[in-house]
Amino acid sequence: MSSSSSTAAERDFKREFLKIFFVLFGVLLICLALFFVNHHENNKYIIKTLQLNGSAEEGDALFKINCVGCHGITARGLVGPDLHSITQRLNDKEIIKQVTGGLTPPMPSFEIDPVNMSNLLKYLHSLE
Ligand code: HEC
Structure with missing residues (x-):
């Protein structure tokens, strides 16, 4: 009985852990995407400026x-x-x-x- 309740707790823990892991992973992906979009916009701005006289x-x-x-x-x-x-x-x-x-x-x-x-x-x- 006590061993089955501890595995249930373990499963809960795993589920929570995975949830948190995927949320953090999602946040990381969004940050990376924003970084690249921003980088791309900056580059476009610089290229456009340097083309002008x-x-x-x-x-x-x-x-x-x-x-x-x-x-x-x-x-x-x-x-x-x-x-x-x-x-x-x-x-x-x-x-x-x-x-x-x-x-x-x-x-x-x-x-x-x-x-x-x-x-x-x-x-x-x-x-x-
Ligand atoms: C509020 C004050 C302030 C204004 C307004 C300002 N600057 Fe500056 N600027 C500084 C300071 C202070 C530095 C030195 C920063 C450092 O290297 O720590 C600097 C550095 C620079 C540098 C690099 C100098 C070097 O030796 O590396 C350039 C180029 C420059 N400014 C251009 C401009 C231009 C162009 C404008 C107007 C569009 C401008 N700044 C407006 C205060 C100002």
Whole structure:
């Protein structure tokens, strides 16, 4: 009697364990799927931006609105670093990640469409 009730408890435990296992597995799969979709969207954004040939003047205007508060009116640095030789130190993809990623506070992440991102890149290249 006591041995049969313990196997029932064991079966219950197994069932619970499997339930939890599959829920966690499902959550993991969803996370992976979201990660790949996000990665794919980021790549599409970068490819689209790099295909465009932006305007340095438009980029300059954009810089004056969004970036001078921290990088200075002539991009010589203030709170944020001097950006004059930035295109020698970082490639375009890295600069896009810096501007859109929000990975280095206090610099915020900017939601910026590919055309304007391309303009900004052109402006940063013109600083050399
Ligand atoms: C709130 C302040 C702030 C604003 C606004 C800001 N930045 Fe920054 N930025 C920083 C800081 C601080 C860093 C240094 C981050 C670090 O490396 O820790 C930085 C770093 C960078 C870098 C990398 C520099 C390097 O030497 O690696 C680039 C490129 C850059 N910013 C571009 C921009 C552009 C373009 C804009 C406008 C769209 C902008 N930033 C707006 C504060 C700011």
